Amino acid sequence: MVRDGWVMVIPLAALAAVSVVIGYLAPGAVWIILAAVFGGLALFVAFFFRDPARQVPPGDGLVISGGDGKVVTVEEIEHDPFIGGPATQISVFLSIVDVHVNRIPISGVVRLRRRIEGEFKLAFKDEASGDNAQLVLGIEGEKGRVLIKQIVGFVARRIVCNVNEGDEVRIGDRFGLIRFGSRIDVIVPAGAEIRVKNGDRVRGGETILGVLK
Numbered sequence: 001m002v003r004d005g006w007v008m009v010i011p012l013a014a015l016a017a018v019s020v021v022i023g024y025l026a027p028g029a030v031w032i033i034l035a036a037v038f039g040g041l042a043l044f045v046a047f048f049f050r051d052p053a054r055q056v057p058p059g060d061g062l063v064i065s066g067g068d069g070k071v072v073t074v075e076e077i078e079h080d081p082f083i084g085g086p087a088t089q090i091s092v093f094l095s096i097v098d099v100h101v102n103r104i105p106i107s108g109v110v111r112l113r114r115r116i117e118g119e120f121k122l123a124f125k126d127e128a129s130g131d132n133a134q135l136v137l138g139i140e141g142e143k144g145r146v147l148i149k150q151i152v153g154f155v156a157r158r159i160v161c162n163v164n165e166g167d168e169v170r171i172g173d174r175f176g177l178i179r180f181g182s183r184i185d186v187i188v189p190a191g192a193e194i195r196v197k198n199g200d201r202v203r204g205g206e207t208i209l210g211v212l213k
Contacts, residue, residue: 009049012042049177051101054205056172061143061212063105063192064171065202067184069094072124074198077187082112082138083145086190090209092202093124094182103205104139104163104173105186106146106212112138113165123153123183132183135159135176139169143212147187150178172205188212 016038023031056064073091080087094100118133134151150159161176163169186209188194193211196202202209 008045009042012038012045016042048096048100048179050099051174052099054103054172054203056205057208059208059211062171062208063146063186063188063210063212064103065092065184065204065207065209066102066105066148066186067092067094067182067202067204068099069184069202071196071198071200071202072183073126073129073185074194074196076190080147080187082147083187083189087147087187088190088192088194088210089129090186090188090194090196091126091129092184092186094178094184099204100177100179100182101174101204102148102150102176102178102184104169104171104175105148105209106139106141106143107171108139108141108146108169110137110163110165110167110169111140111145112136112147113161113163115159118152120152120154123151128153128183129185133159135161137161137163137175141212144189144192146189146212147185149183149185149187150176151183151185152178153182 016035019031019035069092072093077087114136119131121128134149137148158179163175195208
């Protein structure tokens with residue numbers, strides 16, 4: 001489980017334990033209910049912030065998914081300023097039951113890190129990519145540039161990103177997360193071989209989204 005999860009789980013578990021003790025010393029239905037509520041919340045938070053190990057696939061020029069979820073968009077972009085030309089956008093919706101640890105899509109150097117204020121529309125809708133608050137990372141690798149966007153949703157309101165401009169990053173590295181339910185957009189240069197389609201389920205750090213040529 002990631003550190004952000006422990007910050008929430010420990011107080012909830014402590015409240016559940018206190019409720020159990022008080023309920024034992026002074027029996028009452030209210031303490032049983034409180035213990036169940038706090039205990040249930042602690043279990044849910046631990047589940048949400050789980051951080052399973054992932055095996056990055058071998059290969060040259062691979063672009064892997066930045067998060068777990070369902071592919072909701074694969075579309076061409078006429079021009080992306082960071083990519084420097086036409087590009088393809090692959091959008092993944094992370095539901096509240098998916099793993100929310102975000103991972104680096106390619107090895108390289110972070111050339112862009114920008115936080116953009118915006119709205120909090122439902123993350124699975126196409127307009128979320130342009131309208132919602134987000135954090136954009138641009139990575140320059142040996143075979144080209146790739147953008148990854150952490151995008152908030154209707155419920156998700158907090159983006160965590162642990163890398164900065166100038167940092168060297170490796171494919172599959174953990175770099176952040178979004179609370180609770182969100183969207184990850186990965187933008188690759190036109191001409192990249194796309195390996196996924198709408199409706200596919202992907203796993204962060206493992207599923208190949210495309211191959212840079």
